[in-house]
Amino acid sequence: MRSGRADPRSRLAPKRSRALGMHVRRARAEDQAFIADLGGRSVEASASSLRPAGNAELVANFAALLTYALGRDHAILLAEREGRPSGFALLIFDLPDEVTGVPQAFLAYMAVEPAHRCLGTGRALLRAAEDEAIGRGLPYISLMVTEENEAGRRLYEGAGYATERRLLCKAL
Numbered sequence: 503m504r505s506g507r508a509d510p511r512s513r514l515a516p517k518r519s520r521a522l523g524m525h526v527r528r529a530r531a532e533d534q535a536f537i538a539d540l541g542g543r544s545v546e547a548s549a550s551s552l553r554p555a556g557n558a559e560l561v562a563n564f565a566a567l568l569t570y571a572l573g574r575d576h577a578i579l580l581a582e583r584e585g586r587p588s589g590f591a592l593l594i595f596d597l598p599d600e601v602t603g604v605p606q607a608f609l610a611y612m613a614v615e616p617a618h619r620c621l622g623t624g625r626a627l628l629r630a631a632e633d634e635a636i637g638r639g640l641p642y643i644s645l646m647v648t649e650e651n652e653a654g655r656r657l658y659e660g661a662g663y664a665t666e667r668r669l670l671c672k673a674l
């Protein structure tokens with residue numbers, strides 16, 4: 503996994519919260535199984551009632567997203583709590599904004615272990631993702647979030663993200 507390598511462009515330094523026993527670091531090759539597993543277990547939160555899909559399809563599509571990202575300029579940040587993997591954020595850097603062409607970091611996915619949610623891990627991962635983008639000189643970070651994903655929407659809105667465009671869908 504390329505994200506395991508030190509990247510001189512990045513300002514990412516381990517972010518520690520001693521009170522929470524949590525820190526964010528760059529993912530390593532041995533984290534890939536955790537990332538694939540947690541992604542598959544959590545991706546249902548990104549499905550919408552407009553496009554019903556089975557869990558097997560969602561899991562397969564998350565695996566395809568991961569493979570796609572690993573083949574591009576990317577980084578995976580991993581949150582650890584008490585020394586165990588607790589969540590991750592997957593960033594892609596070579597997908598500029600499709601309208602302006604302006605470079606950006608694209609947050610392709612993030613997730614936190616269900617048992618570790620609402621403890622600030624998502625917020626810490628998001629902050630680390632922004633630091634990673636800033637360290638690479640990127641002027642923006644963007645992401646997509648499903649309308650019905652209240653936890654995700656609140657996390658991003660609380661961190662200052664604004665709706666730029668809307669993805670519309672109509673069942674035919």
Ligand SMILES: CC(C)(COP(=O)(O)OP(=O)(O)OC[C@H]1O[C@@H](n2cnc3c(N)ncnc32)[C@H](O)[C@@H]1OP(=O)(O)O)[C@@H](O)C(=O)NCCC(=O)NCCS
Pocket residue numbers: 544545547548611612613614615618619620621622623624625626646647648651652653654656657658660
């Ligand atoms: C979205 C997700 C990553 C949030 O992670 P988390 O570690 O629980 O988030 P945090 O504890 O850092 O919470 C940060 C803010 O998010 C919001 N939030 C988090 N969970 C929430 C929930 N269940 N309901 C409402 N708001 C929630 C709150 O505004 C919270 O701030 P507060 O604690 O000051 O109220 C987590 O719920 C998750 O993994 N969900 C499944 C996968 C997913 O939806 N990923 C996002 C794809 S776009």
